[in-house]
Amino acid sequence: MYRHLSPVGPIDCQVMGWGMWQAKGRYNRVLYVISPLAMLMLWELAVRIGALDHRFFPPPSAIVGVLVETALAGEIFRAAGTSLVRIVAGFIAGAIPGLVLGLAIGVIPLLRSALEPIIYAICPIPKLALLPLIMLLFGLGETSKIVTIALGVFFPVLINTAAGVVGIERIYIDVARSFGARGLDFYLTVALPGALPSVLTGIRLGAGLALLLIVAAEMIAAREGIGYMIWSSYQTFTLEKMYLAFLVMSVLGWLMSVGLGRLEKVLVPWKPGGGGR
Amino acid sequence: MEAGGWGKVIGIKVNLSGVTKTYQAGKGFYRALDGIDLNVGRGEFLCLLGPSGCGKSTLLRIMAGLEKASGGRVEVKQDSPANPLCSVIFQEESVFPWMTVRQNIGYGLSLRRVPEAILRAAVDWYMDMVGLYPFADYYPHQLSGGMKQRVSIARAFANDPEILLVDEPFGSLDEQNRVLLQEEFLGIWEGSEKTVIFVTHSIDEALSLGDRIAVMSASPGRIKAEFPVPIPRPRKIPGVRDHEAFREMFQGIWEVLRQEVKRI
Ligand SMILES: Nc1ncnc2c1ncn2[C@@H]1O[C@H](COP(=O)(O)OP(=O)(O)OP(=O)(O)O)[C@@H](O)[C@H]1O
Ligand SMILES: [Mg+2]
Numbered sequence: 001m002y003r004h005l006s007p008v009g010p011i012d013c014q015v016m017g018w019g020m021w022q023a024k025g026r027y028n029r030v031l032y033v034i035s036p037l038a039m040l041m042l043w044e045l046a047v048r049i050g051a052l053d054h055r056f057f058p059p060p061s062a063i064v065g066v067l068v069e070t071a072l073a074g075e076i077f078r079a080a081g082t083s084l085v086r087i088v089a090g091f092i093a094g095a096i097p098g099l100v101l102g103l104a105i106g107v108i109p110l111l112r113s114a115l116e117p118i119i120y121a122i123c124p125i126p127k128l129a130l131l132p133l134i135m136l137l138f139g140l141g142e143t144s145k146i147v148t149i150a151l152g153v154f155f156p157v158l159i160n161t162a163a164g165v166v167g168i169e170r171i172y173i174d175v176a177r178s179f180g181a182r183g184l185d186f187y188l189t190v191a192l193p194g195a196l197p198s199v200l201t202g203i204r205l206g207a208g209l210a211l212l213l214i215v216a217a218e219m220i221a222a223r224e225g226i227g228y229m230i231w232s233s234y235q236t237f238t239l240e241k242m243y244l245a246f247l248v249m250s251v252l253g254w255l256m257s258v259g260l261g262r263l264e265k266v267l268v269p270w271k272p273g274g275g276g277r
Numbered sequence: 278m279e280a281g282g283w284g285k286v287i288g289i290k291v292n293l294s295g296v297t298k299t300y301q302a303g304k305g306f307y308r309a310l311d312g313i314d315l316n317v318g319r320g321e322f323l324c325l326l327g328p329s330g331c332g333k334s335t336l337l338r339i340m341a342g343l344e345k346a347s348g349g350r351v352e353v354k355q356d357s358p359a360n361p362l363c364s365v366i367f368q369e370e371s372v373f374p375w376m377t378v379r380q381n382i383g384y385g386l387s388l389r390r391v392p393e394a395i396l397r398a399a400v401d402w403y404m405d406m407v408g409l410y411p412f413a414d415y416y417p418h419q420l421s422g423g424m425k426q427r428v429s430i431a432r433a434f435a436n437d438p439e440i441l442l443v444d445e446p447f448g449s450l451d452e453q454n455r456v457l458l459q460e461e462f463l464g465i466w467e468g469s470e471k472t473v474i475f476v477t478h479s480i481d482e483a484l485s486l487g488d489r490i491a492v493m494s495a496s497p498g499r500i501k502a503e504f505p506v507p508i509p510r511p512r513k514i515p516g517v518r519d520h521e522a523f524r525e526m527f528q529g530i531w532e533v534l535r536q537e538v539k540r541i
Contacts, residue, residue: 171367171369171370171371172371172373174338174343174365174367174371175365175367175371175373175384177343178341178342178343178363178364178365179361179364179384179385179388179436180361180385180388180389181388185388189373189376189384189388190373193373193375193376194375196375268375269416270374270375270376270416270417270418271418272418
């Protein structure tokens with residue numbers, strides 16, 4: 001009955017198999033490197049011969065120039081760092097309450113009945129829609145950014161954790177009960193580890209949302225960060241910088257994906273195909 | 278430690294009288310157990326034999342406290358407050374996939390906050406008994422079905438309960454593994470003085486292992502007949518079949534059981 005708690009499934013580039021990098025075969029690997037390079041060259045060429053408007057699609061060579069320039073000035077690192085700090089803080093502020101409440105909801109049916117309708121009422125509201133309200137409540141400073149991301153991460157973690165607990169096979173709960181696991185012991189030895197794969201799915205979904213939300217929040221009201229960088233380059237029409245911001249987002253997303261993959265190997269070493277010995 | 282409790286059952290450990298269990302099934306009710314009367318002696322190895330679906334697992338779950346009886350009385354005497362009353366070896370695969378072999382076997386002890394050194398020694402001992410010492414840090418998905426069942430057995434013994442409730446633990450295993458595990462199980466039990474209630478639908482297994490066999494009727498379950506098994510211990514597993522009593526009793530039990538199996 002509570003199976004519908006589980007999400008449609010994380011179909012998202014954040015979750016996509018970056019492991020393709022490890023594709024078998026020499027030609028595959030060569031292609032993996034060559035094909036993006038070829039695209040960049042094609043792009044460069046298209047701008048040079050005038051097939052692409054250089055005002056909207058600055059050539060890669062120009063972007064690299066700006067990259068070196070902003071990197072030397074430290075600007076790009078500051079922007080990326082600021083956004084990253086906000087994301088991490090928001091992540092922690094959202095994931096931990098989501099995890100704890102999700103476990104409790106999964107274990108205690110009474111709590112589930114009480115909170116499920118409320119969660120389902122709030123969850124579908126795009127967190128972007130709440131941005132103005134969040135700014136009214138928390139001002140224009142760091143807090144509002146962190147709260148926005150926290151909200152975005154909170155719900156997928158909460159829902160996936162609860163679904164994970166509910167989905168734990170009956171037999172493991174019987175084992176725990178027959179061995180007398182109660183209270184915190186039950187949470188730590190069965191509910192949490194049993195739900196962990198699902199929790200990680202929630203975290204992955206949350207990570208994707210966090211990237212989305214940080215850009216939006218920084219575009220609307222910020223003096224720093226990647227979103228601000230995109231917005232200000234729109235206003236000053238310095239598109240090379242905008243593309244640079246895209247590049248940073250791509251790298252950030254990739255880093256998060258790799259980081260979460262590592263986390264998964266550490267936290268769920270017992271899954272077939274996972275880490276472990 | 279003196280050798281097991283066979284033949285010198287002192288007092289009653291488990292007393293069931295008129296135990297019934299009714300499940301809700303759709304709009305109606307389904308009677309799974311219909312007045313079970315059964316005594317199990319202290320230190321006795323009782324085999325509960327019955328056709329599939331007769332309520333063996335249900336009865337075991339009631340004794341384990343995992344399920345409430347709908348009627349009747351369930352009395353289990355606790356001898357030492359320091360030990361857990363019972364541990365269950367489940368019919369289905371039940372080792373935690375998120376714990377290593379070592380962690381699984383030590384589960385009961387770690388819940389009781391047994392000091393690390395003692396826990397380690399106990400886990401090592403039982404791991405060795407079931408031949409899993411080299412696999413201490415493996416996760417269940419890296420083990421075969423037989424190895425997982427060994428973990429489950431070791432986990433129950435390591436918890437050091439007064440009663441072992443065992444539910445067809447070897448049902449899903451191939452014959453070689455089954456015989457091997459029966460042997461190991463007896464080996465561990467025969468020094469332990471624990472009371473065992475062992476569910477099976479194999480007459481062969483019941484005769485090989487048990488001090489006494491209680492045969493259940495087809496659903497709804499009742500105790501149809503009881504047979505003491507006069508085969509001396511310690512027993513050698515394939516060897517017990519050559520015992521005269523084994524063959525005679527096999528026939529007698531089969532007569533009772535076949536009527537029940539035909540009723541299903
Ligand atoms: N939770 C439940 N709800 C409804 N009916 C149940 C439930 N559990 C068991 N039953 C029914 O009770 C009867 C006895 O089940 P049980 O699992 O105790 O049988 P069993 O003797 O262990 O069978 P097997 O040898 O196949 O394991 C079965 O007919 C089963 O359908
Ligand atoms: Mg059963």
